[in-house]
Amino acid sequence: MRRTDWQAVLKRAEQHAERWFAGLADRPVYARSDSREVLDRLERPVPEEPTPPERVIDDLVAAVDSGLTAMPSGRFFGWVIGGGLPSAVAADWLTTVWDQNAGSTEGTPAAAAVEQMALAWTLELLDLPRTASGALVTGAQMANTVCLAAARNRVVGALGCDVEAHGLFGAPEVHVVVGEERHQTVDRSLRLLGFGERRLRVVPADEQGRMRADALGELLSGLEPPVIICAQAGNVSTGALDPMAPIADAVDRLRTRSPAGAVWLHVDGAFGLWARASARTRELAAGIERADSWATDAHKWLNTPYDCGIALIAPAHREAHRHAMAIRAAYLPEESDHGIRSPLDWTPELSRRARGFALYAALCELGRRGVEDLVDRCCAMARRFAEQLAREPRVSILNDVVLNQVLVRFGDDAHTRDVVRRVRDDRTCFVSGTVWHGVEAMRISVSNAFTDEADVDASVAAMIRAHSTR
Numbered sequence: 149m150r151r152t153d154w155q156a157v158l159k160r161a162e163q164h165a166e167r168w169f170a171g172l173a174d175r176p177v178y179a180r181s182d183s184r185e186v187l188d189r190l191e192r193p194v195p196e197e198p199t200p201p202e203r204v205i206d207d208l209v210a211a212v213d214s215g216l217t218a219m220p221s222g223r224f225f226g227w228v229i230g231g232g233l234p235s236a237v238a239a240d241w242l243t244t245v246w247d248q249n250a251g252s253t254e255g256t257p258a259a260a261a262v263e264q265m266a267l268a269w270t271l272e273l274l275d276l277p278r279t280a281s282g283a284l285v286t287g288a289q290m291a292n293t294v295c296l297a298a299a300r301n302r303v304v305g306a307l308g309c310d311v312e313a314h315g316l317f318g319a320p321e322v323h324v325v326v327g328e329e330r331h332q333t334v335d336r337s338l339r340l341l342g343f344g345e346r347r348l349r350v351v352p353a354d355e356q357g358r359m360r361a362d363a364l365g366e367l368l369s370g371l372e373p374p375v376i377i378c379a380q381a382g383n384v385s386t387g388a389l390d391p392m393a394p395i396a397d398a399v400d401r402l403r404t405r406s407p408a409g410a411v412w413l414h415v416d417g418a419f420g421l422w423a424r425a426s427a428r429t430r431e432l433a434a435g436i437e438r439a440d441s442w443a444t445d446a447h448k449w450l451n452t453p454y455d456c457g458i459a460l461i462a463p464a465h466r467e468a469h470r471h472a473m474a475i476r477a478a479y480l481p482e483e484s485d486h487g488i489r490s491p492l493d494w495t496p497e498l499s500r501r502a503r504g505f506a507l508y509a510a511l512c513e514l515g516r517r518g519v520e521d522l523v524d525r526c527c528a529m530a531r532r533f534a535e536q537l538a539r540e541p542r543v544s545i546l547n548d549v550v551l552n553q554v555l556v557r558f559g560d561d562a563h564t565r566d567v568v569r570r571v572r573d574d575r576t577c578f579v580s581g582t583v584w585h586g587v588e589a590m591r592i593s594v595s596n597a598f599t600d601e602a603d604v605d606a607s608v609a610a611m612i613r614a615h616s617t618r
């Protein structure tokens with residue numbers, strides 16, 4: 149391609165990008181077209197002839213624009229979805245432009261180095277063991293999978309079986325303990341790793357969705373190793389974190405009567421792990437550092453663009469992590485270039501995106517203080533929602549708003565459902581509906597770095613309008 153072609157197509161992309169960001173404040177948060185409408189617009193035979201790249205981009209934008217959801221908007225409160233910090237979005241553009249296949253230090257030295265720095269900073273901000281090993285993957289789903297693969301191989305290995313060599317054939321049964329309120333992706337990770345859903349041992353949760361440590365202790369007292377325990381930091385409905393100190397105590401009691409390495413405590417902290425980054429919320433996550441592995445996301449609360457998940461594994465299990473993921477024979481020595489490791493031996497992929505650039509940029513842009521502010525602001529905005537809504541007649545807040553999630557009920561089930569529907573029709577903000585402990589509720593997740601008081605107040609007003617309509 150000629151140089152002038154690059155300029156033309158990148159310019160078009162830049163113009164569309166600028167228009168997108170400029171329009172975010174006024175654009176309805178919901179998509180205006182459903183996928184059927186978008187597909188109807190696209191449907192035609194495979195083009196026979198080439199199309200100039202700028203035209204391709206213009207046509208693509210024209211076809212899809214109405215089917216885009218304003219997820220980076222400050223008034224998007226559905227699921228747990230972050231926006232994109234400016235430097236992270238720009239670094240992500242450059243990641244695409246540079247097109248590094250970030251598997252090996254030899255092939256892409258800069259990507260490997262940046263990734264190593266970003267992981268080290270992440271450990272520091274989350275106050276986890278500084279020499280923990282890490283991996284950047286697509287999301288918390290895959291981060292859970294990486295951690296639990298290392299866990300599986302380690303706990304079975306502690307009893308003399310080599311999973312890398314023989315799989316689970318001939319291995320003792322691994323008891324997998326999960327909380328009643330775990331995220332559904334944990335089940336899929338376990339399924340992929342050969343643990344059937346019906347064999348999971350489920351610990352009941354309290355009214356906020358936290359694993360009950362007393363019930364865990366009781367269950368563990370009747371189990372023999374190997375055992376994997378999956379705790380959670382950040383329930384998607386309530387934001388509550390499992391009580392990690394008593395959980396770690398219960399796990400330690402099992403460890404003392406088990407062979408070394410035969411018990412593993414994992415934490416799914418997709419967004420809640422970031423509570424560690426603020427002095428105001430750190431206490432909620434006390435004891436988390438005692439776990440063997442942690443999964444989290446950068447694309448949720450840290451506001452990097454999709455996708456970026458982070459798997460972190462305690463220093464004691466460095467070899468378990470590498471052996472579970474290495475593409476080279478596990479008996480070969482760890483390969484690194486001047487102490488910088490090749491990501492391909494620590495992640496489940498070979499060819500992979502250089503996610504470290506955007507993560508590094510986000511952490512640079514925010515700094516320690518900015519990450520703390522981000523966490524604090526989102527929590528403050530969640531409390532603002534709860535305080536304003538709680539003043540309305542027949543509105544109740546169903547959870548203790550300890551983090552960035554709010555569960556709201558508007559009178560009865562039918563009316564709550566109606567309010568969620570009307571708020572959607574109103575298009576001021578995006579919320580999800582859910583069922584919490586048998587009752588209908590609206591879920592509000594404040595995870596965007598740009599959400600401010602005006603966003604919250606306009607959204608509350610839309611909710612009250614929907615609530616007052618009978």
Ligand SMILES: *Cc1c(COP(=O)(O)O)cnc(C)c1O
Nearest residue numbers: 287288289331333384416418445
């Ligand atoms: C979102 C979430 C996941 C899955 O994360 P992805 O980034 O979507 O893969 C897992 N656990 C919890 C608690 C979550 O909130």
